[in-house]
Amino acid sequence: MNSSLLRTVFFLLLYLPYAGAETLSLEQAIDKALSSDPRIAEKQAFVRHARAVLAEAEGSAGLFVKANSFVGVSPGLKGGLFGEEACGGTDNKECVSRDDRFKLNDGLSPWFYLEYGVIKPLLTFGKIENFAQAARHNIKLKEQEVRLQRGATILDVKRAYYGHLTARNSRLFLEDVKKRIDNAKEDIETQLADEEGSATQTDLYALQSAGALAKSYIVRAVALERIAIDGLKVLTGLKLTDDLVLADKRVVPAALPEIDLPALQARALRERPEMNQLAQGLKARRALVKARQAMKKPNLYAGVIGSISYSPLRDRIDNPHIADPFNDMGSTPIIGMQWEWAGGVQNAKISQARAELEALLEKGNFAQRGIPYQVSESYQQVLALSEALQEMRKSSKAARKWMVSSYSDFQAGLEQVDKLVTAFTAYVTTYTDYLKLVYEYNMQVAQLEQVTGAYQ
Template sequence: MVPLLLAALIAGPGLVSGQDTVRVGLSDAIQRAVLTSPDIDMQRARVDFAEARSDQARRSRFLTDLQATSAHSLAPGLDNPNGTASDRLYLDPDLRNDWGDLAPFSRVDVDLLQPLWTWGQLSRTIDAAAAGVGLEEGGLAARQMEVAVRTGRLYYTVVLLDAMNSLTDEADEAVSRARREVEKLLNEGSPDVGDADLFQVQITEQEIRRRVVEVREQARTARSALRRQLMLGEGASLTVEDRFLEPLMLSLDSLDTYQNLALENRAELTQVSAGIAAREALVDVARSDFYPKLIWGVHGHYSGTTAERFRQRNPYVGDGFLSRSLETGLGMQLELNFGQTRAKVEQARANLDEAQFQGVAARELILLEVEEAFRKVRIRQAALAAAEESFRIAREWLQTEYVNFDLDLGDTDDLIKAVQAKLQLHAARHEAVFDLNMAILELHASTGLLEPLLAY
């Protein structure tokens, strides 16, 4: 990454402020991203769906199967040639339907099946649905952490490029001074300097010009990426509070401390626990089909018409166009294909085993991730210390070369090398700070806690 970042030494000015300027720090950027990210909104929608599904399961405990069906048509009147009384119509063999006298007809049937004892089928279905909510909530927490780390990386990328831009004047001055020294010695006819030295400086200037455009565009892209992550409008201009790239402060605890925090707070482990709970419940749901379930049922019926028809009170006589009834009682329901039930139970147990194995694997992976993040912080701390010392040495070297040129003892090749070394090591120092800051953010993220990221 150093060769790329060297280009920032000669980068031009930053973005021009637009009509609306938004200034954010690291904590502000992370908070805004978590609140506005469409990725998080999508996961939050999954949580809402799981909550609605859980609510549906709870509401299915009572009035489990309740439905009403209606039918609407036309009904015939009656052809009563004998003038039989309305309460004795069922005794008249000459009574007929009069299809020439049609009138509106409606029928309504209401059915209720209420399980009273299901061997845990209803209650464990509710438990499984509730665990599904926990599963999606864990996914939401994981997505929030992912967005937070991504936002932190974008934020520090912008700060890094801004810091590299601040080296522009220094780079221009260093190269211009080297060219002046070479031209001075050439004009004086010094045998220690030739046209090749001037050509080398001029080539360096052209390389700088090429990198100016490259880094300027990359800086604009990085700022645009952060602006879009924060869901700012197209007309908004974004600035960051950190004008200088400095290492985050961290008092490193022991590895065990971070691993214990991860085991307590990682969203993946929350998801695994919820998944195991859900699949344990589904095993019980599948097993309940081995046993008969006690059910209470109700059936209500009503049909009526405006046609000239009369309801007959005799319980053995019915008129499908004009009737009403109510039936209720207890019943038993049993799945008789025990082979299928056994297969369903085995499938549910296999799913449970899978979730449990996933839990073991997730735990070990999380411990490894924390250890990697922990050791990366220590590596980055050492790398930053080395980069700062190297930069200090490079500054001393360049200062020595300037003094030598002032005393007419300098070597052009050594001066150019010293200039390049100082600029490269200055860029490397900024890169080391960036790497350390990202390692610290990733260490906090590996513990599953978002709060430390918001504290910076």
């Protein structure tokens, strides 16, 4: 097998994802996370709860059906108002009203009872209407919480995605540097063993120290790489045992936003979920204040009420002037007014609602000032990091040239080990700082998108 074929096989093994591994780009990871994040599902459940609250409020204007029934025992009764013996008539027997109400001379009878009512509110003086209006605005407020969570999920995905790439690139870079240090160390060990050249034991110690330091950085990079990829698995709904490969191989700076600061601040005030929440919250609080004020007013209603009482072992008495609670029935349409007056309590609840409204107004006043500042802060951070990236890129390129030149001179016997170690250290420091800066810049761009209302 020739060297060209070996290089091809090595490339395939190194850069192509192995069978069974899922490959995700940043956009795919975001889409997958947005469709599987339980935190988003939780916020959506709160939206459904808010819709149910609205249904409850609107349902209060419908029919109310109330019934109460039971089976009991009543005294038995035989005979009419004067008992079973006849009175009056041709023999002029005196009619004496019976007085055995609390005696059980006639035994017991089962007692079946039903009480019912069908009520329809006619006028509540704004109670139902305002509670329903507050519930509608609460639904929109909860929908904005879903947007907020989606934005937080996107930010988490980017943090894990960029974090994995940064750790991976750092590891590959450090492994290359470690290899060069090991090669230099082998040269020094050979010179010392052969007692040739100007190498000293001190030079070997310096390279051993540099190699161990590079190895410690590699170990930490590997840990961060695994932590980030596992975090991405959790966010995208994969199992920790699943294989995941990122479509990107290098962490690169995100595009610099082209919109100027005033436009970003205006967009934030217009599109931030918090601002929409504030607007809906104010409308809901105003409706609640009106609803609390309406609680001091009566409710007008109409309906039908009735009851049925039946004891089969009691003789009926059909005298309209006498009511038997164990054998009776009746039903009637009604128009009524219900009024619950608790002045101190109701006034206190109105004051509570007004205070909550005033607190939300003050929160809105602060948001009008705080959000533009937040956007400005993030925007300035992005600009500063973008400029710092350009300078750090120049620094890392110069450090690489310094390291390559020193390494070549060392191999040619023209460079001292201490200067080679200094070059290695400078290159490691500048390039790892550059990778960290790319990660920090990308996250700051993502943060700027979030604070300006760029939610999905």
